[in-house]
Amino acid sequence: MYGWAGQRLRVNLSNGKITKEPLSYEYRRKWIGGRGFNSEVIYNETPPNMDPYDPEARVCIGIGPLSGSAAPSTGRVTVSAKSPLTGGFGDSNMGGHWGAEVKYAGYDQIIIQGRSAKPVYLWIDDDKVEIRDAGHLWGKYPREADQMIKEELGDEDIHIMLIGPAGENMVRFACTFNDVWRAAGRTGTGGVLGSKNLKGIATRGSGTVKIADPKKMMEICNELRQKFKTDVMKEGLYEYGSLCLINVANRDGWFPWKNFQEGAHPKADNMSGETHSRTVLKHREGCYACPICCGRFTQIKDGEWAGEEFGGPEYEHAVPTGPRCGILEDANAIWHNARLTNDYGMDGIECGGTIAAAIEWYEKGLITTKETGGLELEWGNEAVVEKLIRMIAKREGFGDILAEGADRAADRLGLGDKGHYYTITTRGMTLPGDDPRGLGFGYGLSFAVGTRGGCDHLRSLCCLELSGALYPGLNTKLLGDERANRPVTTVGKPYMVYYEENQKATTDCLNVCCFTTHWSYAVQTEDQVNYLNATTGLDFTEEEFQEVGERIYNLERAYWNRLMSGVREDTVPERFLNEPMPQGVDYQTNVGATFPLNDMLLKYYRYRDWDPKTGFPSVKKLKALGLENVAKDLEPLRTKYLSESEKKKKKWYC
């Protein structure tokens, strides 16, 4: 077999049973790998009404047929589970080198189920798989546990996936990491692993990836690497990391100042990629086989946090516990907060978004020091935000409430609709630091319909809207309309979202980094099909490849539909619908914009062939995608959803 290892590893932590299951040709062809394999298992093995922390709930870790090959940026790993944050379908992916190691050890996917009676970690040494005691690792930061395991196993070259203390404490937005700093940040998979008492998975692989046509594969890879040498997006990402977006966001009015109250701030440059590179960048880091090297390694050189070092931050990691909470004066405080969320193992977006919502509840008088345990929540109060991060990770006092995520915290505090107005979420997950009133209406639509809740730039990836203009003619080629380059317009956006969602799903099956395929468009669909075929020796057509993406998207959507989440929940935070973007700074171009969801949503449903009354995929569509079982699952629920639609309000989460 070429490309795939051809088997998955299933570990039952309740009884210690470890099995290896072959993956059939038909199965691999239908789901390809990574997100495809994971979504299939989550749909069929974790019933929608199961508690995400139930021992029988699955965590799936998937890589793709290209993982471990020479194809550019194939270091991603998808981690999927029923999300404890949203209650719905959840996944997230991370870079690093661990994914390639899993392939070299001989696996395409790892499924974790059951619950260990005590903390353990998994040691995969090729075909030898062992469950080992992790009592001494419990409570350790990923960087500490990583080193301890390497010393214990006597091998500095192994790669390890880990959770941090927040995962152990089942914070609903805890992350999963590998290679210490690379996070699958969203939807709370770290908490699910913590609920199973699994600290991590150490891996050593001595195998290889068999390539069907090595000569052709090298030709393709060399050609793509040449493209990256002059690629405009690669340049920015290499120089400044994803922090290169700070000044762009500020210029175009989508910088999430104070929980999206404004879209720009005169001091945004304090934390820009340019400033970061000049002041605290220690070195750049690349993931497996990556020609971009967007990763940062930061060393704080002065002030209260001098001497701190950590991997990162990303734009989406630094912004939430920085400007979203009104912190911008001292960039070192922002870097420090990012280091903290990393060490504790928490999703910076949900953590910062929840704190920002709490600050706004406090500002608007919905909560007082009585609820916060005496903390005065004010914008820009660095000490309070720092303290809250620690309290959330440890589930202490008011932090225990915020550890539930923004929407659940609003409910625990009994704040009602007024409280939810300031939780900037969809389907129970906080949106990243990207205001659709400035970043673009395509992004906004993708937030509304995303299959894991408040999605970010690594998921729906409506990047034709963000970077399309840097590739002249690309939006004409794909969408037939170059005007789709403009962000604050509905032109071409429903089709753009449909197209990009499918593409992103297939990219996640290959576990290729989307910075090569969507942020940068150096690698396009035809290239992906070419290297998939050269690797596997199969004959995927572009259409078949794209159809896999559509299949995955509909399957994930159906998971939500089974939870009675549909058209009512396809929306964005009311702030974006109701509040025109205020005048921020002189060069802000989107002043007065609100987000026109309804103009686009019904058109988007037509592309998807989803019922506009329910938001459920049509039977015809599901059958065409080979999802007959899903069509059956949804059949009795369609009328139920309709009968409830009059009286029910939207669910904030499931």
Added chain:
Amino acid sequence: MAVMTKTEAKKFMGMDDRMIDILDFLKNKGVLNEENHRKILLGGYFRLVEYLEKEKVITGSQATAAQKNGFDDLIGALQ
């Protein structure tokens, strides 16, 4: 080949998002069937132009212009 009236063309020109409407229109006119409607939707606008040229619904030069300039030119060619 004229498959669209001026009134129909004007309607499409005024739309913000045209792909699904134009594909549905071409299917209703018998230019596309269910299968290639689906393929083109998955593949993107350029696949539509390629198909229309192959089926001689538009000429080679019209196709070249439509690939370069997008729907505005294609709608013109379909009138």
